[in-house]
Amino acid sequence: MAAAAGPLSSLVSVLESYRGRDRVIRTLCYGCQLAGGVLARKSPAESEMGRRLLAVSAQLSHCRTVLRLFDDLAMLAYSRQYGLGAKEEDAIVRWLSVLSNLADQLYYPCEHVAWAADADVIHTNSHKWWTLSTAFWGLSLVLSIVRSLRILFQLRRKLRNCTGQSLEQSQKEMDAQVKSEVLSILSSMADLSNAVHWLPPGFLWAGQFPPWLVGLMGTISSLIGVYQTSVGAGSGPV
Numbered sequence: 001m002a003a004a005a006g007p008l009s010s011l012v013s014v015l016e017s018y019r020g021r022d023r024v025i026r027t028l029c030y031g032c033q034l035a036g037g038v039l040a041r042k043s044p045a046e047s048e049m050g051r052r053l054l055a056v057s058a059q060l061s062h063c064r065t066v067l068r069l070f071d072d073l074a075m076l077a078y079s080r081q082y083g084l085g086a087k088e089e090d091a092i093v094r095w096l097s098v099l100s101n102l103a104d105q106l107y108y109p110c111e112h113v114a115w116a117a118d119a120d121v122i123h124t125n126s127h128k129w130w131t132l133s134t135a136f137w138g139l140s141l142v143l144s145i146v147r148s149l150r151i152l153f154q155l156r157r158k159l160r161n162c163t164g165q166s167l168e169q170s171q172k173e174m175d176a177q178v179k180s181e182v183l184s185i186l187s188s189m190a191d192l193s194n195a196v197h198w199l200p201p202g203f204l205w206a207g208q209f210p211p212w213l214v215g216l217m218g219t220i221s222s223l224i225g226v227y228q229t230s231v232g233a234g235s236g237p238v
Contacts, residue, residue, distance in 0.1 A: 014229075022064060023226050029060035030218030037212025054211060065115055072108045079105055090154060096147040103140035107133050131200055138195035141188045148181040148188070155181075183224050190221040 014020035036053030039046045079101040085094035110133035117126035155174050194209070194217050201207040209217075 018067075020229060022067065023222065023229055025060055025064055027219065027222040027226060029057050029064065030215050030222050032057035032060065032215070034212055034215030034219050037210060037215050040211065057215070065111065068108065069112055069115070072105075072112075075101075075105050075108060090150065092150050093147055093154075096143050096150065100140050100143040100147065103136045103143065107136040107140065110136060130198075134195055134198045138192060138199070141192040141195060145185055145188045145192070148185045151181050152178060180228070183228060187221045187224040187228075190217040190224075193217045 015024060032053045036050040036057060039050030039053065041047075042050070082097065082101060085097050088094035088097065110129050113122070113124065114126045114129035114133060116122045117124045117129060155178055159171070159174055193205075194214055196204050196206055197209040197214060199206040
């Protein structure tokens with residue numbers, strides 16, 4: 001019983017926090033889309049199950065959209081705390097982070113307007129607002145990828161300058177940071193592939209992904225996010 005209580009207690013602890021709950025919902029959302037997309041391509045019986053899983057995925061996605069209505073202040077607080085990145089040693093990393101925070105901040109109101117238009121709260125064309133919010137999300141992801149690549153370049157340069165006992169200590173610290181940045185790049189690239197897919201047709205591979213591939217990319221990103229959250233390697237409120 002004690003062994004069973006451990007994982008259950010950990011899950012409850014994760015679900016008690018907003019960020020942990022969002023990670024779980026996100027993983028379930030994309031997991032259902034992956035499974036549903038695969039099953040929808042098979043026999044009629046399996047296709048019906050796939051349709052139901054895709055419906056669950058859509059509802060979970062809508063749930064996350066509604067919950068993000070309350071994320072603006074958290075993002076603003078994070079952006080204000082980071083400011084112009086005075087603590088960053090590298091100017092390129094600093095400005096990439098500032099621009100990424102700005103893109104994240106602009107993403108939220110655009111999505112809120114799109115949601116309100118779909119819910120008939122306001123009368124406007126939701127499509128352009130969904131496109132704008134997705135574009136800001138994609139921009140933030142690109143900036144995050146470039147930022148992580150810049151940090152990896154800096155770490156490699158620092159490692160070359162280490163000698164003797166400091167080399168062994170720095171190696172362990174840098175290995176952990178390298179792992180974190182590589183995972184962040186993989187997660188952002190998976191999300192970016194979906195962001196491009198959701199842009200208007202005609203731009204790169206926009207509109208070309210089948211549901212199962214969207215689910216796969218999202219599941220990969222979500223599982224990386226769950227792992228980073230569990231080890232405390234996540235950054236920012238989004």
